[in-house]
Amino acid sequence: MGGAFCRLCCNRPSESGDALDELGKPWPEKQTEDFVGLEASCRDRSYVNRMMWLTFAGFPKINAWERQVAWEAVPSPIVNGLSLLEQSQSNTPESLKVLAEALKTQKTVIVGSVRMGYGHHRIAYSALTWALELGGKPFLLDILSPDCIEAAVVRNMDKQYSRMSRIASNLGGVFDAIWGKMMLQGDANALRLSLALAQRIRGIMAAFPKDVPVITTHPFVGNMAVACGFKHVINLIFDNLPQYFVLVPGALNLVQSPSYFDKLLDMGCPAKSLRLAGHWVSSDLCINAVADSKSRIERSEQNLPRRFLIAVGGAGAQSAFLSGLLSAMAPLLRDKKIRIYLNCGDHKHIADAIVSKLKTLDLDWNEVTSSEGTVSLCKKEALDLLEEPPNWKAVTVFRFDSHFAAFRCTDLVIRVADVLVTKPSELAFFPVPKLHIRRVGAHEAHSAVRAQELGDGSVECREVPHAMQKLGQLIEPQSPLFRLMNECIIKAAEQKVYEGSKVACEFAFGAQ
CATH class of the missing domain: 3.40.50.2000 (Glycogen Phosphorylase B;)
Structure with missing residues (x-):
């Protein structure tokens, strides 16, 4: 009985149906263990599954490996040379071919962001301006922009985050202290949860050619890109507080300060996947x-x-x-x-x-x-x-x-x-x-x-x-x-x- 209950809570990979999990362990666990050397316990697995259930509660069930959001590239009305990736009403082989052709040009890069506050888009803007300065052709992807279940889930997360931030800031005191402490909980389970979420919502990025380099400004986007099989993913790590949550296993992780680099090494991040780049500032x-x-x-x-x-x-x-x-x-x-x-x-x-x-x-x-x-x-x-x-x-x-x-x-x-x-x-x-x-x-x-x-x-x-x-x-x-x-x-x-x-x-x- 105990083993059956444990298996129910842990959701072992044989029952998931996702090809990413056909590697002996659930994909989020394997990514975390291979990258930073931390193996998940049954309690860790149960926590992640419980949080995933809460995150998707009230939303229709989706099979990530069957879903693909259609996109098209349109010129930005504000920044010359920048293209915006917007949801397309056509999801046919012909429309996918048009998108692939648009992304084939030399020095093309997808800059993936999420409209959570201004910070992640601000980092994306800095990368876009430098891509243009270096003669590249950047495409901005906001994973909250499409009208789909996957984006709606993340929008709901952002809504709750913004609401709690306003309450904590305006009330102060014990509310501010509790919220502040919650923002320091980016442990290995937070990384596993980020990976599990990315695995579930990766259909947002599934339609893009996988040989186009991707610069990401949030780990959700980076982990989605890795889950989709992109070959060249560069993760711009935000803030100056090292947490497992900010990492993207399978990507090149760039940091803004030497102390951040040093501490991530101590946390088990492989040196080959880590570089000190400098601050994320527009050209x-x-x-x-x-x-x-x-x-x-x-x-x-x-x-x-x-x-x-x-x-x-x-x-x-x-x-x-x-x-x-x-x-x-x-x-x-x-x-x-x-x-x-x-x-x-x-x-x-x-x-x-x-x-x-x-x-x-x-x-x-x-x-x-x-x-x-x-x-x-x-x-x-x-x-x-x-x-x-x-x-x-x-x-x-x-x-x-x-x-x-x-x-x-x-x-x-x-x-x-x-x-x-x-x-x-x-x-x-x-x-x-x-x-x-x-x-x-x-x-x-x-x-x-x-x-x-x-x-x-x-x-x-x-x-x-x-x-x-x-x-x-x-x-x-x-x-x-x-x-x-x-x-x-x-x-x-x-x-x-x-x-x-x-x-x-x-x-x-x-x-x-």
Whole structure:
């Protein structure tokens, strides 16, 4: 009886029907054991199966090996040279042939991402820009974009993650502590669960030719690609906290910092599957990092008002903190001692709350609502102009309907800002002076530490008074801290610290 119960809970491979499991062990277990040397116990197997049941509860049953989402390539309306992979209404041999032909061109790469917050798409954007810079032809794949059961499952996961992030951030205290601890649980079972999920939803990527290189910005996508049999998968590992969950067995795993590389080796990751690449930063920011830093220093020497770009995270989980921060900044804004660019992204509730707050504080503002408007502002307010535009207002609010325009705005506006105000997300790795505010999830704390080690970012300021104290240090006349951050960026840029996405593309194109 006990053996039968154990077999029921463990779901041994002989009952799964999936060819990937016909290797003596379930595929997620075999991948984990072969890659990091950790064998699953019956309890581990039972946990993963229970979590998979919860993940797919309420969704129709699917047989992954029988499913294939149809795709077509369309030009991006925003970025020249970029193609978007969108779901096709035709799933015939002819349509598959058209897709294969489109992906056959020289230096083609699929950049796979998932629209969970902004971070993973931001990393994808960095790879796309470097692929274009190197003369490649990139195709952006968002696994949440198709209308299918597989994508719906991941969308539901993201919905729950964003909801919990907002609750934890706004309530703080014990809720924040519990949520933070949960974000540190990326153990071997989390890797097995990621692999099991990828195995089940791999039909999203099954239609693509398997000889096209794939750069992935989330382990779900990377593990899907490996499960489908792609020959060349490059996984861009996010954050600065080593966890098994972020790994993609069977891929080349690239990291942003030396400490991450060192710790993953200790966790059993094979050295042949691991490389230190550098930070995931878009090409325009990398190429201009030194010149922009010198312009920021010169602006400081001329005592021009310091420009702060406040970037709201993709989960929209910072409304309470931002409200308090705006109240504290109000006197400086009224006196035009500082300027702020406030990117509310595509969060209507955040933008509405910010506008309401500005009205309450009796502050005037400009508003930008399109990518074209963002590009126009960046041209008119370039750092090297060393002046403010005529009749400038202390506050500019960015709000968008498009997810792509929302996160891309921050990449663009960084080049006209003096300081980036952000939680220690993927933006913590960008070549701009950073004032780090309260994190959303304990895993993000380690990204702020990386910035402090390089000298291009502040400590994490978890309370508004601390953030205002740090802001005061950054706006002092000829601020020593502000100069130090820019000098550290110049040094790091000269050492190619910010060129990780370039390295990833060179691996994809065979140049590494």
